[in-house]
Amino acid sequence: MGLVGCPSDLGHGLEATARRRLTWAELMKRVFALDVLECPICCGPMKIIAEITQPSVIRRFLAALELPSEPPEVVPARPPPQIEFDWADGADVGHVAVDDTRLHHV
Numbered sequence: 001m002g003l004v005g006c007p008s009d010l011g012h013g014l015e016a017t018a019r020r021r022l023t024w025a026e027l028m029k030r031v032f033a034l035d036v037l038e039c040p041i042c043c044g045p046m047k048i049i050a051e052i053t054q055p056s057v058i059r060r061f062l063a064a065l066e067l068p069s070e071p072p073e074v075v076p077a078r079p080p081p082q083i084e085f086d087w088a089d090g091a092d093v094g095h096v097a098v099d100d101t102r103l104h105h106v
């Protein structure tokens, strides 16, 4: 006893479940509403012309652009209380009062 079908049936069902992966540019646009492939100067389309993966080359590029090539130092979180932010122009964001045990809106 054997199965009956044609070779083209093998892929059926996969099309419905397989989803196309989004490119990083599509993800950036979807999540941040940022078109990373749009030229910031002329708004024209840009394309990827190279992928640099060697750390030494990346450091040289960053140095040429006068950008930091080392990650920032990781420091421990500051303990409470939270220092109040200086919100510009009296934006109505509410105030948070801080006491020794918990935070609450006032």
Ligand SMILES: [Zn+2]
Residues within 6 Å of the ligand: 039, 040, 041, 042, 043, 044
């Ligand atoms: Zn341009």
